[in-house]
Amino acid sequence: MTIKKNLIKMLLIFWFVMVIGSLFGGFSLLAQAEDQKGEMLALSCTSCHGTHGLSPGAMPTLFGKSLKYLEQSMQEFKYDQRAATVMQRIAKGYTLEEIRLISEYFASLYIEKSVK
Amino acid sequence: MKKITRRDFNKLIGTFGMVSTLKTIGMGPTILLAAERRVVVVGGGFGGATAAKYLRMMDPNLRVTLVEPKRSYFTCPFSNLMLGGLKKMGELTHSYEKLQKKYGVNVVHASATRIDASSKNVILQDGQNLPYDRLIVAPGVDMRYDQIENYSVDDIKDIPHAWKGETSTLLLLQQLEAMSDGGKVLICPPALPYRCPPGPYERASLIAHYLKKHKPRSKILIFDAKEQFPKQALFSSGWENLYGHMIEWFNRSAGGLILKVDAKGMAVETEFGRETGDVINLIPAQWAGKIARDSGLVDKSGWCPVDQLTFESKLHKGIHVIGDSAIAGSMPKSGFSASNQAKITASAIIALLNEKAPTSATMANTCYSFLSQDYAISVSAIYQLSGKEIVSVKGSGGISSLDADLSVRRAEAIYAQGWYDSITNDMFG
Numbered sequence: 001m002t003i004k005k006n007l008i009k010m011l012l013i014f015w016f017v018m019v020i021g022s023l024f025g026g027f028s029l030l031a032q033a034e035d036q037k038g039e040m041l042a043l044s045c046t047s048c049h050g051t052h053g054l055s056p057g058a059m060p061t062l063f064g065k066s067l068k069y070l071e072q073s074m075q076e077f078k079y080d081q082r083a084a085t086v087m088q089r090i091a092k093g094y095t096l097e098e099i100r101l102i103s104e105y106f107a108s109l110y111i112e113k114s115v116k
Numbered sequence: 117m118k119k120i121t122r123r124d125f126n127k128l129i130g131t132f133g134m135v136s137t138l139k140t141i142g143m144g145p146t147i148l149l150a151a152e153r154r155v156v157v158v159g160g161g162f163g164g165a166t167a168a169k170y171l172r173m174m175d176p177n178l179r180v181t182l183v184e185p186k187r188s189y190f191t192c193p194f195s196n197l198m199l200g201g202l203k204k205m206g207e208l209t210h211s212y213e214k215l216q217k218k219y220g221v222n223v224v225h226a227s228a229t230r231i232d233a234s235s236k237n238v239i240l241q242d243g244q245n246l247p248y249d250r251l252i253v254a255p256g257v258d259m260r261y262d263q264i265e266n267y268s269v270d271d272i273k274d275i276p277h278a279w280k281g282e283t284s285t286l287l288l289l290q291q292l293e294a295m296s297d298g299g300k301v302l303i304c305p306p307a308l309p310y311r312c313p314p315g316p317y318e319r320a321s322l323i324a325h326y327l328k329k330h331k332p333r334s335k336i337l338i339f340d341a342k343e344q345f346p347k348q349a350l351f352s353s354g355w356e357n358l359y360g361h362m363i364e365w366f367n368r369s370a371g372g373l374i375l376k377v378d379a380k381g382m383a384v385e386t387e388f389g390r391e392t393g394d395v396i397n398l399i400p401a402q403w404a405g406k407i408a409r410d411s412g413l414v415d416k417s418g419w420c421p422v423d424q425l426t427f428e429s430k431l432h433k434g435i436h437v438i439g440d441s442a443i444a445g446s447m448p449k450s451g452f453s454a455s456n457q458a459k460i461t462a463s464a465i466i467a468l469l470n471e472k473a474p475t476s477a478t479m480a481n482t483c484y485s486f487l488s489q490d491y492a493i494s495v496s497a498i499y500q501l502s503g504k505e506i507v508s509v510k511g512s513g514g515i516s517s518l519d520a521d522l523s524v525r526r527a528e529a530i531y532a533q534g535w536y537d538s539i540t541n542d543m544f545g
Contacts, residue, residue: 021388043170043459044498046483047452049426050538056545058534085516085528086482091513093498098478 038105041098045106053106062106071101153469156238156248158182158228158407160212162191163254163454174221178466181222181246182215183238189544190282192312193451194536199289200322202489203331205229210544211431233413233432240346247383253413253429254278254439254454255405257311260418263401264377268429271379271539275396278319279311283394284412292323297331301448302393304374305340306386306401309419311440311449314346314495316399318485321351324359325488337393338365339386340372347515354487354525374398388510392408404441411435419443425455426464426474445506452481455539458494459506463467476501478509491522492529 030085042053053062062070075080077091078099094102096103122351153175155170160182183242189210198202215221223242224246230239230249238246244321261268273313278288279522292301301323305316320336330357344367345351355363366372371388378384383392403409403418413420413429420437424445438461439454447453456479464474488491497513517529 008129008301032327036475040460040463044456044480045477046542047455047480047539048535051545055534055538056541057537058530059184059538084496086532089496089512089514090316090480090482090498091512093480093509100128 033062038101041094041102042105045102052109064110065106067103070106071100074099074103122431124218127170137540151312153249154247155180155250155252155465156246157182157252157254157441158231158238158390159254159256159405159438160186160189160223161256161454162206162451162539162543163256163458165212165215166455166458167252167254167360167438167462168221168223169215169219169543170459170467172221172517173534174462175322175466176220178469179222180220180259181224181248182212182230183224183226183240183246184212185225185227186213188227189542190285191536192280192315193539195278195285196283196315196319197291197323199278199319200325200486200489201351202322202325202486205286206458209220209538212544228407228411231407231435233411233536235436236434249434249469251435252291252458252461253405253411253437253441254458255407255434256439257402257440257449258405258409260401263306264374264398267377267379267398267400271398272375274379274382275377275398277399278397279399279402288397292326295331295334295394299331299335300338300392301327301334301393302339302384302396302398303336304339304396304398305306305341305345306399307396309449310399310402310485313448313450314351314483314485316340317345317347317351318364318487319397320363321355321358321485321487324355325460326364328359328362332363334527336363336392337391338372339365339384339391340365340367341374341431342372343367343369345482347493350515351487353518354493355537356436358488358491397447402440404437408437408441413437415443417443425501425506426468427461429465436465443498444506445508446497447479447481448483451479451539452477452483452535455542479506482535484528484535486529489527490529491498491525493525494532 046053049059050063055061074091076086077087080088119368121317129481155171155178165502168180171178171180176288191208194203198205212223216223227241228238229241233389272284278285303316303320320338324336324477368397371386372382373496374386382396383390404414404420408420409412413431415421420429420441420443422442423430423439427436427438428436438457440525442450460477467474480498482494495515498509500509
């Protein structure tokens with residue numbers, strides 16, 4: 001039952017995110033100068049992972065994932081510590097600093113109000 | 117943490133304000149406020165549609181007009197799945213409605229016939245002028261009919277290229293369906309550069325997928341203007357495993373180069389002689405779209421030289437060329453490249469309009485190819501500016517592992533679909 005409840009909760013949050021997204025036509029991009037590098041780097045990610053990292057299909061969503069999870073995943077791909085189809089090839093193209101900036105950017109995205 | 121702040125909220129309100137303003141455009145001359153910046157985008161494909169959306173997302177105060185004659189967009193990516201009987205045309209067709217309604221892009225369904233770079237105007241077919249502060253030109257490719265003897269645009273009614281647009285792809289599909297078992301399909305890919313380098317080989321695979329199921333005695337012969345092709349080792353081993361000897365490939369030295377076409381006789385001539393086919397898919401050499409060629413944006417190669425940081429034309433200031441038409445260093449002519457270039461260019465244009473220095477960013481490309489319904493492979497690369505040239509980052513990228521098992525191929529097929537869903541949503545959703 002708990003799993004089912006969690007699933008419903010997640011679906012509700014996802015639905016809410018999509019509704020807010022569609023109402024406002026997206027979240028503010030390039031809002032602050034200091035964020036720009038991470039946002040600029042993230043523009044490449046979104047061609048596979050969806051606008052703002054919100055994936056509509058089989059690609060994992062990056063939007064709002066924790067900094068630790070994102071950064072660690074990319075590092076593991078980079079150093080062949082985690083199996084992948086394509087990410088191990090992509091992660092090797094980024095420095096540790098770039099990985100941190102990208103991770104900080106996606107981790108920073110969230111919707112102010114959420115479903116209680 | 118980034119949240120929707122009051123400042124952002126004002127910006128978003130601005131977006132709604134823009135939407136209502138935009139409705140009045142085209143209803144007569146408008147007195148423009150000095151602060152109102154206008155960007156026109158010509159061409160609504162992977163480059164143009166993405167650029168229009170991201171310009172509006174990055175700066176809701178921009179007035180963005182997208183000029184595209186077609187009412188809906190049929191994607192070249194995944195069109196080989198249609199030829200393999202695995203997708204319907206509707207699944208590959210996308211509407212411009214959300215760009216207009218959700219993002220406030222002024223979508224004008226008309227043909228741009230001319231660019232006046234000195235007065236900064238795009239001239240439409242009906243004579244209407246669209247003034248711009250910055251222009252993005254993203255017309256994709258046009259086919260070249262002047263590179264093979266006796267070949268002309270009229271021949272595509274008999275030997276479709278199926279490399280652009282739904283009409284030609286549908287014709288090739290109908291021809292494959294009409295062909296009898298034991299028939300011979302010729303696929304003739306051009307030399308690089310052309311749109312979607314691995315595309316012809318994915319096409320051979322998926323046509324084989326269809327033939328194996330419905331017409332198993334048929335053959336596919338590839339006559340290639342190249343000596344090698346992308347992901348060759350992966351394709352070759354996949355073909356052998358999936359289709360036995362149904363697909364045969366002849367490189368340039370083995371008589372692959374097409375010298376002459378006889379469309380009425382359903383034949384091509386190579387250095388080694390005449391080859392007839394029941395279905396012939398000649399994919400001709402390509403160059404930048406017509407508007408780019410007519411506007412002095414191409415060099416003698418037929419493609420558009422650009423500053424590879426901002427994608428601003430080296431030949432005309434204030435005009436940016438993105439996607440297949442642009443010469444973009446090592447980046448291939450792919451939908452992914454165009455999409456990535458569009459976002460980088462949108463951010464560069466906003467910087468330039470605000471008299472700030474554009475910043476360079478790492479770019480990427482991943483091209484998936486299907487060999488059958490649940491068997492896909494990929495090639496990937498990360499790109500950076502080195503001096504003035506976009507180059508791939510050493511030690512990164514590359515192709516799918518050659519010795520991966522079927523579960524990896526199946527996973528890549530699932531991710532390939534995921535890529536399609538994401539990138540088309542990133543353009544139109």
